[in-house]
Structures are given as structure tokens and as C-alpha cells.
Amino acid sequence: MIITPLRPERIGDVLRLMELGDPYISARTLSDYWLYATLFSSTCPIAVEDDDTVAGAVIAFRSQDDPADIYVQDVMTHPQHRRRGITRALLESVRSQAETWGCQRLYLTSEPENEAAHTSWTALGFENVPGDHEVNGVSVISDFKGPGRSRAVYQLTLG
Ligand SMILES: CC(C)(COP(=O)(O)OP(=O)(O)OC[C@H]1O[C@@H](n2cnc3c(N)ncnc32)[C@H](O)[C@@H]1OP(=O)(O)O)[C@@H](O)C(=O)NCCC(=O)NCCS
Known part of the structure; x- marks a missing residue:
């Protein structure tokens, strides 16, 4: 499994993953995922399995109003891959980016x-x-x- 930034070619995979998140996650639109992949990829990591499937994703943003803050909007691990540390690894990636920027808070x-x-x-x-x-x-x-x-x-x- 690797953790890598969301790229436009993966947005269909991420949308299908998020569709499995009911009732706590609702998939957003392809346009939204395009935006995340194009403008926010450094805080939108995905987990890709050895078989090239997307097993998890985090969508997060650095605040423009308060640049010390990173807001985590969606966290999703595929139901068949839970309790394997995927969320831990994805949030660690966001945390690492946040620390590189000198941010003070993930929320x-x-x-x-x-x-x-x-x-x-x-x-x-x-x-x-x-x-x-x-x-x-x-x-x-x-x-x-x-x-x-x-x-x-x-x-x-x-x-
Ligand atoms: C919540 C969710 C994102 C966790 O993802 P995950 O990849 O399974 O989490 P991890 O394996 O990284 O777990 C990290 C730690 O959290 C705890 N944890 C995670 N899921 C747990 C569960 N169902 N019950 C108890 N503890 C849990 C454990 O302490 C775990 O560490 P451990 O396995 O070493 O004990 C996942 O259950 C999910 O996708 N749920 C549906 C979507 C959702 O609700 N997203 C959040 C909306 S705000």
C-alpha cells in the first residue's frame, strides 16, 4: 500500500470509494474531486493497494482565512480494508504536510x-x-x- 496525492486520473476511483461511506460520508461530484486533485492535492492523500485499487482517501484543506489551520473534510477507508492503519497513514501524511507549512492545528x-x-x-x-x-x-x-x-x-x- 502506498500513500500518494490525489491526482485527476484517480477521481473516479475516489468517488466510487466515497459512495461506500453511507451514512457518514456522501460522495461529492466529479467537479469537486477535480478541484481537490488540482488545487489541494498535497492535503488530499489516497491509499493505493498493490492491486492498484484505492482503499482510502482523506480530503483536507489549508484554511485561507486562518493559514495555521488544516480542516479535514472527509476520511474514508474501504469497508474491506478497515482497522489496518490506512486512516492513520493518511492523516499522518496530512500532518506531515501541515508541519512543513508550520500549521498549528488539524481539525x-x-x-x-x-x-x-x-x-x-x-x-x-x-x-x-x-x-x-x-x-x-x-x-x-x-x-x-x-x-x-x-x-x-x-x-x-x-x-
Ligand atoms: C472511521 C474510519 C475512517 C477509520 O478508518 P480505518 O482505516 O479503519 O482506521 P485505522 O485502521 O487507521 O485505525 C486507527 C485507530 O483507530 C481506532 N479504530 C478505528 N476504527 C475503529 C473501530 N471500528 N472500532 C474501534 N476502534 C477503531 C483503533 O484504535 C485504530 O488503531 P488500531 O487498529 O491499531 O487499534 C473508517 O471506519 C471509515 O471509513 N468509516 C466510514 C466513513 C466515516 O465514518 N468517516 C468519518 C466521517 S467524519
């Missing part, structure tokens, strides 16, 4: 019911940012992504 959100995600972020050193209420022991910030769109927020401080 992401997930839905509080997503136990595998919560366990993963915690295992990978992310802190569940204190919110205003808890769901199943997960701290949640109300309306974080707009009205009715509460999210658990996680961050990894760098440097």
Missing part, C-alpha cells in the same frame, strides 16, 4: 453517533473539543455547521 468534525470515527480520532491523538452538550459521552457543539447541524469537533494541536 475535523463528525457526527456524535459515529462511534468508529470517535474512537479513531481519539486513538490518533485528536482531542474532542468541549461543546455545550454530550451525546453518548461525546462532546458536541450545537449548530456548529449552521442551524440544526450540530457536530462533534476534534482537533490535533501541532508543533
Whole structure:
């Protein structure tokens, strides 16, 4: 397995991978993936297996409003390849790029019911940012992504 930046020729593979992420991941459009592959590839690594299939992908961006921040939008490992360290390796790649740029924080959100995600972020050193209420022991910030769109927020401080 290798970790490599998303390239335009892989966007169909990544879209098909993301289609397997229901209910927590929704595939975006080919135009979106083209954008990620063309403008943001250094923070959008994919995991490619020896048989050339794409087993995992992370879509992340450096903030233009606060360049010390990297926001991780989507994390997905193929259902047949989970618990093999693919997310660990993909996020390590983003972290390495972030440190090269001198960024101070990786952060992401997930839905509080997503136990595998919560366990993963915690295992990978992310802190569940204190919110205003808890769901199943997960701290949640109300309306974080707009009205009715509460999210658990996680961050990894760098440097
Ligand atoms: C959450 C998800 C991305 C984790 O990917 P993964 O490649 O399986 O994660 P890794 O193998 O790198 O796991 C890293 C650590 O997280 C923890 N972990 C990951 N999945 C776990 C699970 N289902 N249960 C318990 N712990 C888990 C473990 O501690 C693991 O380390 P270990 O295997 O050495 O013990 C994957 O389950 C997935 O794609 N889910 C569907 C999409 C999704 O929900 N994405 C996140 C949306 S915000």
C-alpha cells in the first residue's frame, strides 16, 4: 500500500470509494474531486493497494482565512480494508504536510453517533473539543455547521 496525492486520473476511483461511506460520508461530484486533485492535492492523500485499487482517501484543506489551520473534510477507508492503519497513514501524511507549512492545528468534525470515527480520532491523538452538550459521552457543539447541524469537533494541536 502506498500513500500518494490525489491526482485527476484517480477521481473516479475516489468517488466510487466515497459512495461506500453511507451514512457518514456522501460522495461529492466529479467537479469537486477535480478541484481537490488540482488545487489541494498535497492535503488530499489516497491509499493505493498493490492491486492498484484505492482503499482510502482523506480530503483536507489549508484554511485561507486562518493559514495555521488544516480542516479535514472527509476520511474514508474501504469497508474491506478497515482497522489496518490506512486512516492513520493518511492523516499522518496530512500532518506531515501541515508541519512543513508550520500549521498549528488539524481539525475535523463528525457526527456524535459515529462511534468508529470517535474512537479513531481519539486513538490518533485528536482531542474532542468541549461543546455545550454530550451525546453518548461525546462532546458536541450545537449548530456548529449552521442551524440544526450540530457536530462533534476534534482537533490535533501541532508543533
Ligand atoms: C472511521 C474510519 C475512517 C477509520 O478508518 P480505518 O482505516 O479503519 O482506521 P485505522 O485502521 O487507521 O485505525 C486507527 C485507530 O483507530 C481506532 N479504530 C478505528 N476504527 C475503529 C473501530 N471500528 N472500532 C474501534 N476502534 C477503531 C483503533 O484504535 C485504530 O488503531 P488500531 O487498529 O491499531 O487499534 C473508517 O471506519 C471509515 O471509513 N468509516 C466510514 C466513513 C466515516 O465514518 N468517516 C468519518 C466521517 S467524519
